Amino acid sequence: MIIAVDGPTASGKGTVSKALAAHFGLPHLDTGLLYRAVGYQVSLNGGEADNPEDALAATTFPDDLLDEPELRSEEVGGLASRVSVHPAVRAALFERQRAFATQPGGAVLDGRDIGTVIAPEAEVKLFITASVTARAKRRWLEMTGREIDISLDEIEAQIARRDMRDRSREDAPLRAAEGAVVIDTSAMNKDESIAAAIAAVNEATGQTPCA
Numbered sequence: 224m225i226i227a228v229d230g231p232t233a234s235g236k237g238t239v240s241k242a243l244a245a246h247f248g249l250p251h252l253d254t255g256l257l258y259r260a261v262g263y264q265v266s267l268n269g270g271e272a273d274n275p276e277d278a279l280a281a282t283t284f285p286d287d288l289l290d291e292p293e294l295r296s297e298e299v300g301g302l303a304s305r306v307s308v309h310p311a312v313r314a315a316l317f318e319r320q321r322a323f324a325t326q327p328g329g330a331v332l333d334g335r336d337i338g339t340v341i342a343p344e345a346e347v348k349l350f351i352t353a354s355v356t357a358r359a360k361r362r363w364l365e366m367t368g369r370e371i372d373i374s375l376d377e378i379e380a381q382i383a384r385r386d387m388r389d390r391s392r393e394d395a396p397l398r399a400a401e402g403a404v405v406i407d408t409s410a411m412n413k414d415e416s417i418a419a420a421i422a423a424v425n426e427a428t429g430q431t432p433c434a
Contacts, residue, residue, distance in 0.1 A: 224249070224329040225344070226424060227337035230351035231397060232300060232385050233358035235408045235416050239351055240333035242417040243424060247331070252323045254334035254341070255303065257316050259294040260284045262302025272305035281306070282315040297366065297373070297381060304385045307335075308392040317341070335389055338400030347427045349406060349420060350399035357409040358382055 226243055230236040237253055244251035262272055264284040270277030293299060306312050317340075324332055324342040332341060338348035353361075359379035366373055389397040399405055404423040408416045424430070 224346050224428065225324055225342050226329070226331040226347045226349070227342050227345035227400065227403075228331065228333040228349045228351060228420075229335055229337050229339070229397070229400065229403070230333075231335075231353075231358070231389065232382055233362045234351045234353045235361075235411075235413070236333045236349075236351040238413060239349070239406075239416055239420045240331050243420055244331040246421055247424070249329055249331050250323070250326070251331045252320065252333075254316075254320050254332055254337065256289055256294060257319065258303040258307045258312075259299050260288045260291075261312060261316070262306045263291065263294055263299050264288065265306060266299075266302060272302045275309045275311055278306040278309045279311045279315060282312055297362070297378065301381060301385065304388045308388060308394070310394045313394055335397045336395040338403055339398065340395045343400065347424050348400045348403035349423055350403040351406050351408060351416070351420070353407060353409040355379060355383055355386065
């Protein structure tokens with residue numbers, strides 16, 4: 224069973240995806256981390272994220288870069304959004320994601336084009352979303368908890384810019400896949416979001432909920 228989980232930044236799709244993988248006993252891939260690694264590698268190379276050649280060169284990043292804590296920063300998230308607009312970068316990472324999705328037994332993948340491009344044949348497609356205000360507050364709480372000095376207004380502006388880039392890019396724009404179950408987590412806490420996603424998977428696959 225392939226479960227495709229798409230949605231904008233800070234919507235809760237990563238948390239939901241990890242929980243789904245644990246609940247259904249499936250491997251999980253955060254595909255956004257691949258783009259963050261490319262963006263970070265561009266920076267390490269001294270390149271420019273908006274330059275297609277610099278971005279493509281960075282797709283050969285070493286695997287251990289995926290363990291770099293800095294990949295989770297808001298700055299690198301912005302770089303990821305910028306490199307992801309390049310078709311050559313998306314093509315370079317396609318096979319890596321596709322191989323993970325089609326492994327025996329299935330998998331859970333989260334990103335922005337899983338249900339539309341990477342695994343359009345997925346048995347379950349979810350689109351996790353939330354308002355910009357709700358997402359900004361979550362990210363702000365997360366970052367201030369890590370003692371990062373940044374204003375809520377600044378984070379909200381960054382998220383709005385990323386949304387615009389992700390939704391307006393020509394290649395694989397962010398959108399809900401056909402047949403996807405849309406879950407708005409704006410007014411949900413973590414447990415409620417996870418429960419809603421598990422219920423959606425059970426309904427889509429005809430499985431009986433676990434006690």
